[in-house]
Amino acid sequence: MDEIKLGMVGLGTVGSGVLAMVQKHAAKISAVTGRQLVVKTVVVKNPQKHQQVADLVHLTTELDDLLNDSEIKIVIEVMGGIHPAKEIIEQMLRAHKHVVSANKDLIATAGQELIALAKQNHCDLMYEASVAGGIPILRTIADSFAADQITEVKGIVNGTTNYILTQMSQSNRSYEDALKQAQKLGFAEADPTNDVQGRDAGYKMAILSRFAFGTNVAVDQFKVTGIDQVDQVDVQQAAAFGYTLKLVGIARLVDQRVFVEVAPALVNIHHPLAQVNNENNAVMVTGRAVGDTLFYGPGAGGLPTANSVLSDITTVTKNMILKTNGNSFNGYSHPLPFADATMVKDCYYLSLTLPDQPGEMQKLTTVMAELNASFSQIVQKASDQGEARVMIITHQMSKAQLNQLELALQDLGTIQLHCAYRVIN
Numbered sequence: 001m002d003e004i005k006l007g008m009v010g011l012g013t014v015g016s017g018v019l020a021m022v023q024k025h026a027a028k029i030s031a032v033t034g035r036q037l038v039v040k041t042v043v044v045k046n047p048q049k050h051q052q053v054a055d056l057v058h059l060t061t062e063l064d065d066l067l068n069d070s071e072i073k074i075v076i077e078v079m080g081g082i083h084p085a086k087e088i089i090e091q092m093l094r095a096h097k098h099v100v101s102a103n104k105d106l107i108a109t110a111g112q113e114l115i116a117l118a119k120q121n122h123c124d125l126m127y128e129a130s131v132a133g134g135i136p137i138l139r140t141i142a143d144s145f146a147a148d149q150i151t152e153v154k155g156i157v158n159g160t161t162n163y164i165l166t167q168m169s170q171s172n173r174s175y176e177d178a179l180k181q182a183q184k185l186g187f188a189e190a191d192p193t194n195d196v197q198g199r200d201a202g203y204k205m206a207i208l209s210r211f212a213f214g215t216n217v218a219v220d221q222f223k224v225t226g227i228d229q230v231d232q233v234d235v236q237q238a239a240a241f242g243y244t245l246k247l248v249g250i251a252r253l254v255d256q257r258v259f260v261e262v263a264p265a266l267v268n269i270h271h272p273l274a275q276v277n278n279e280n281n282a283v284m285v286t287g288r289a290v291g292d293t294l295f296y297g298p299g300a301g302g303l304p305t306a307n308s309v310l311s312d313i314t315t316v317t318k319n320m321i322l323k324t325n326g327n328s329f330n331g332y333s334h335p336l337p338f339a340d341a342t343m344v345k346d347c348y349y350l351s352l353t354l355p356d357q358p359g360e361m362q363k364l365t366t367v368m369a370e371l372n373a374s375f376s377q378i379v380q381k382a383s384d385q386g387e388a389r390v391m392i393i394t395h396q397m398s399k400a401q402l403n404q405l406e407l408a409l410q411d412l413g414t415i416q417l418h419c420a421y422r423v424i425n
């Protein structure tokens with residue numbers, strides 16, 4: 001059987017998973033593709049860390065060992081980060097090598113440039129692993145939703161934060177302890193700041209928006225809020241109201257405009273997203289024709305993510321056999337403007353403190369009434385410092401009303417709004 005030689009940059013959590021899968025699933029891969037896949041060369045930073053595979057692959061720090069090897073047709077980039085990963089992929093594409101990447105930071109930031117370069121060089125550039133780890137979501141949207149009009153994509157797309165929130169709410173673990181464990185298990189990025197501050201989920205929502213709506217959205221163009229400021233009081237109150245707190249990404253079509261956001265949200269315990277725990281992810285795709293669909297699975301981890309990398313590699317291999325390389329992974333382009341804050345409506349959970357004195361609650365209700373906003377549930381708890389904590393679930397209100405409410409409360413001075421989380425019923 002003909003061989004296809006692969007090169008790889010990076011041999012950490014995902015790279016090790018890829019190497020293991022190519023070896024353990026060799027027979028299945030050959031049966032599906034008609035080719036035998038062989039990982040020939042792996043570029044790493046510290047070869048001494050990887051001596052256990054030195055007999056299996058050519059382990060090197062030299063990128064030229066990939067670039068100048070004409071036998072290597074497909075390069076897997078699993079080193080992460082934007083630089084020098086971008087320059088490495090550019091070099092590989094210019095050398096007419098197909099590229100498979102798991103790098104959402106890079107694809108969300110410089111994807112359009114790289115896609116154009118791949119096309120110019122008749123190469124494939126695939127990145128299924130970049131969104132929701134092991135869940136086959138990008139190819140599903142590109143292929144299986146090709147004819148439907150997607151109206152919303154929402155989901156839990158970061159394994160680390162979902163792991164932390166699950167451990168905090170179900171095992172009473174501290175935030176710091178749960179984060180350490182997520183790092184140990186290989187879910188978190190090398191620097192977990194992007195995970196906990198929501199940027200990793202933001203990158204994934206930017207990529208999902210391109211696939212779902214055909215529109216180019218950059219992570220700096222929409223609001224991203226992480227879980228690093230989440231208060232245990234709100235996790236507990238969410239549960240008391242019948243909700244669970246999750247970091248949720250939303251990309252929504254509103255009157256032919258697009259709205260994207262990543263933020264903690266209260267998810268009704270009967271909603272399927274509420275059942276998604278630990279490092280698992282789920283993406284709910286709503287289409288005009290099909291209605292709601294849900295894709296669930298591990299969003300992080302070596303082998304699950306490697307499975308997505310391998311699915312890209314088998315696609316590239318089939319394209320090589322059929323001589324159909326060079327087509328964009330996502331063929332849909334339909335530029336759209338952003339939705340106005342008045343158009344985006346949701347229910348919100350508001351958590352506030354106010355002086356525990358007569359008249360303060362009335363001030364709050366007056367401000368809300370003036371903004372034509374109302375609530376469906378409200379709880380007040382006294383604290384020992386003469387303050388009351390008030391937690392509210394509102395009826396539907398627009399983002400513009402919410403922004404006005406925040407400003408009006410700032411003007412009042414005595415009422416502090418700690419958080420305003422979207423409510424998903």
Ligand SMILES: NC(=O)C1=CN([C@@H]2O[C@H](COP(=O)(O)OP(=O)(O)OC[C@H]3O[C@@H](n4cnc5c(N)ncnc54)[C@H](OP(=O)(O)O)[C@@H]3O)[C@@H](O)[C@H]2O)C=CC1
Pocket residue numbers: 009010011012013014015043044045046047049077078079080081084102103104105129130133186187188189190299300301302305
């Ligand atoms: N971990 C996960 O669950 C998931 C990760 N991803 C993405 O996959 C990619 C890889 O993640 P992960 O495997 O966790 O990362 P790791 O930190 O575990 O591994 C990174 C690897 O890249 C190598 N490396 C770093 N810098 C260089 C360099 N300049 N030249 C050559 N090699 C380099 C490191 O080498 P050395 O070992 O020698 O130090 C290491 O082997 C990232 O883009 C990440 O966002 C996507 C989905 C899930």
Ligand SMILES: N[C@@H](CC=O)C(=O)O
Pocket residue numbers: 130132133157158159160161187188189195200299300301
């Ligand atoms: N750090 C990421 C890894 C997968 O993309 C996560 O926790 O989801």
Ligand code: NA
Pocket residue numbers: 128129130131132133134135136137138308
């Ligand atoms: Na995926």
